Amino acid sequence: MEKLNKHKRHQYSKMVVDTLKNEKINEFRHTFLDLHPSDQLDIFISLNQDARAKVYSYLSPEEFANVFSGLDIREQKLYFLELAEEYSSTMFNYMFTDNVVTFLAEINTERADAILANMDKDKARHVKRLLSYAEETAGSIMTKELIxxxxxxxxxxxxxxxxxxxxxxxxxxxxxxxxxxxxxxxxxxxxxxxxxxxxxxxxxxxxxxxxxxxxxxxxxxxxxxxxxxxxxxxxxxxxxxxxxxxxxVDDIMDILEEEATEDFEELSATKGSTDIDLSGYETAKMRGPWIIALMFLGMLTAGVIGYFEETLEAVVLLSVFIPLIMDSAGNVGTQSLTVAVRGLALGNIKQGGFWRMIKRELTAGFLLGLVCMVSITVLISVIYGNWILAVIVGVSLLCTLTVSTVVGFIVPLIINKLKFDPAIASGPFITTVNDILGLVIYFSIATALMHLL
Structure with a gap:
């Protein structure tokens, strides 16, 4: 069964729509059922509600079960409402057990119980067994259809x-x-x-x-x-x-895609809001808690600057380099965070390799800081003609990048040890923490050397 290219898919889609419009049942069945399941799915999704209603009447529950299984859960919940109760119950009998479990786990308990009551008794018993497993375990995603x-x-x-x-x-x-x-x-x-x-x-x-x-x-x-x-x-x-x-493997690929999406959402503090079909209100509601929490955490940054107010008043030029210190700290911290979370997800950070990885990140942070220190020291000396200021900024960058790299790497490892998802140490969280550390280091060094400025 050959999968159609874009041009052929458009042709077949037009043929299917025409047969539905003209109610040519046999021609529709011959054309539609001869297609690759993926192409059937693409064409079905493109149909309007009237055309879909005809599909339900022209295809048996067993034939439509393959189409329904291929839909994502949001589409399944939408199109399920268009199906007659007897039709859907029969359809679920022909779906693989794991696919039925995935759907029932996403709808309310009362409706799920009604579906199970109308299904084949043996099939329903297998489904109930899988539903009893804890979420995201092997038992909850397995299928019983094997030989x-x-x-x-x-x-x-x-x-x-x-x-x-x-x-x-x-x-x-x-x-x-x-x-x-x-x-x-x-x-x-x-x-x-x-x-x-x-x-x-x-x-x-x-x-x-x-x-x-x-x-x-x-x-x-x-x-x-x-x-x-x-x-x-x-x-x-x-x-x-x-x-x-x-x-x-096909089920596992879907699950790993979901896990990767969840990790991305956690890392970017956008958990649950990456669905493009969400409204602006729903998106704001999901992102809001993180943004508000980070806002209050960011007040610590303002507190640090306020604490060193006398240093800033004495040497106003120091304020010019605050964004440089904060951005550099946040950037290297996010890089290390990504390495840690990805390594934990892939199982690359083995037991016993903790200190080796810490040493690696510490060395990388120091070398990055060293390069930045030399570069910025020369640049500031040339532009501002103040080598003491250049040393303050340069040494601050060296210390900040070294510390921020280790912090960005070690925080998700600690969270993982506490049995939480390490991805919750999101990029914005690590960035804010490293901003605070960077400012403390910068102003501490500036205060210590202020008498030389």
Missing amino acids: RISSTEKVSNVLERLREEAPTAEIIYYLYVTNVNQELVGVVSLRDLIVASPEETIENIMSKKVISVEEDLDQEDVGHTIKKYDFLAVPVVSKENHLLGIIT
């Missing part, structure tokens, strides 16, 4: 089962082998199955070294496992090694 096989089965029997069960399984590239107690004991790839002799038993071709994740593992750690081993899917097991379900 289990026994180590005593013959290859020919498994291939025959595949023909029957593959359409309802989320992935068939890996087949997981369980014993009579439903414990995970091995894995067989589809390739191994195809090349093996039909009379061979699964026990003789399976790999007993199975990489799995426990049901309560954090979803980010699941993503790291799949990335590390280049898996298309990973099995989820209980503490007793019972096979509970699988997590596929």
Whole structure:
């Protein structure tokens, strides 16, 4: 099934719209169902409400389940309201369990209970089980649609089962082998199955070294496992090694994208407000707490300047370089913060490497400060003809950049040790803290050397 280019997608979109407008049911079904799922999704989203209503009547709940699964959660909640109750309940029966769980977790409990009551009993039971897991754990994002096989089965029997069960399984590239107690004991790839002799038993071709994740593992750690081993899917097991379900790479990619977005929002103090569909009021409401908190924190900066008022009055020229000190401190702090948060997210900052990383950032900050000190000292001496002032600003930059680099790196590590998301040490927060430190260093050195000016 070939994915359409932009020109062909436009042509097919026009064809679909025309068949809906003229109520040519068979022609619509032939054209629409022959498209790649991604193209079906793009075309469906572009339709107006009347056209979508016809799609619901022309497609069976099973056929529309694929389209609905591909929508993002905001679109799902919108289009769900257009579906008849019986139609939607049947549709959920044909969706993969993890996709149903994701949708139900985002709507109110009363409506979710009503949907579960109308679903197939076995399907609903699996969904309820997944909903009982804590959010953002392996158990909450796994799916139950997998193929289990026994180590005593013959290859020919498994291939025959595949023909029957593959359409309802989320992935068939890996087949997981369980014993009579439903414990995970091995894995067989589809390739191994195809090349093996039909009379061979699964026990003789399976790999007993199975990489799995426990049901309560954090979803980010699941993503790291799949990335590390280049898996298309990973099995989820209980503490007793019972096979509970699988997590596929496409679901993990969506989750890691969400996690990266959350980290970006935290780093920029815009948590929850990056959705472009939010109104100005909603955006301001989400950003407001951070801005107000930073405003009060910024008052400390004013307090520092006020504390050294006598120094400023004695040498007014010192005020010219305040923005330079503050900007430099904030910039290097944000750089180190980004390195720390990204390193923690990717697992690059290993246990025992803390002091090595601190040493690295301290060295980097010192060298950056040294270069800046030499440059600004020469520049100020030439422009203002005051080498004492040049030394004050230069040494202040050296100390500020050295300290700010370490602060920007160490704060998210401390927050991570306290079991909080290190990204909450946002860029604006680190910038404000380093502004204060930079000013204290600058005015302390200026006050100490003021008698030489």
